[in-house]
Amino acid sequence: MINAVHISKHFGSIKAVDDCSLHIRKGEVICIIGPSGSGKSTLIRCLHGLEIPDSGELYVNGKKIDFTRDTTKELSHIGFVFQLFNLFPHKTVLENLTLGPIKAGGVPEKDAVETARKLLARVGLTDKENAYPAQLSGGQKQRVAIARALCQSPEVILFDEPTSALDPEMIGEVLNVMKELADDGMTLAVVTHEMGFARKVATRVIFVDNGKIVEEGTPDQIFDNPQSDRLKLFLSQVIHM
């Protein structure tokens, strides 16, 4: 579905992503883990053109993405959920959800609103459709952001640390929504520090260090039988925390 081939991205002299290849297939739930600054965000952002790779290729459903052109329309069926939600503060929850479908997708307003209401119900926020983002808790904001991504009828949703900015008591509600999406067969790729979620929900775990994909496998392989020293070290540090 999304196939990144030998992608690299530098920031000045820093190699944030160093020759990574990642193929996301339909129905997979991929968790990307790794130490801070290892390039996880940059990697996942490259998959949505939020960072433009310096080299390598990106294919979406077999079609090569040409980053010298505007890729916004082409990639709009990939959802993206940000660590800091990035909701539009001057729009209501419902408007946040319908803006993309109406303005970019050409969906009639009535249909867009109907879909948005269904998706709000799916994330458990039916009563908040007229609220503004500032009136919501962190967990609610992130659930709205997930519903907004769902409004794009995405084939896959990418998450960049969706629970890292949340108070501990709100992490669960967001992870639950994500787990339900996974159970419904949605394709997900999630950068996360939530090892419990990765172990339970992921079909594949990818360990990134120093911009490189160091190891990948099923949760059992990664967590119970790590091969590389770097992954062993990382896991020992995460478990100590």
Added chain:
Amino acid sequence: MTAFERIFTPTNIIFMLKGAGYSLLIAICALIGGSVLGLLAAMGKMSKRKIPRTIANVYVEVIRGTPMMLQILLLYLGGPVITKALFHFVYTPNPVLIGTIAVGINSGAYTTELFRSAIQSVDKGQWEAAQTIGLSRIQTLKEIILPQAFKRILPPYINEFIVLIKDSSLLASIGAVELLHSADVLGAKYYNYLLPLLFATVAYLIMTLNISHLARKLERRLAESD
């Protein structure tokens, strides 16, 4: 009859008020035109590509680095010379029209910075979120960025309007109808410049003080809605 009575006849007062109306109109049109230019130049300055960046920079630096009077004269006197040389086409420029265009071009260079800083004050994540839901850059600007930048722009923007009302007086030098020009005409007619100029002073003050008063009220209202 005193000089006061001779000069401030109903006809002459209407003549002066008409000049004040033109000053306002010139300022409004220049502000609107300048905003379009300023917004375009701000986009140019923030562009990833070099050509729009260069064009925008040259525009802003040239306008801000030269006197406005010179720009007005260049456009007013130079325009017909250039069209004659290039197209063998001579025209008599309309001072109000050409003057308004000159003031608008000038204002655009100053509002560029205003728009740019207001746009950049909006969190980058807003652009990114808009991109992921498929909005084009123009749609993002219109739907997401400008509404949020608006509050920041408003106070300096109204200040720019006041500046333009005052700057439009420079157009008196090319004979455009506006407040200072009307005062000048009456002064010449009655060999008394003082009274018409004092009238213009009061009229400028009424316009500018009212606008800044309105701006403060609006600012307060906006601050409350936060």
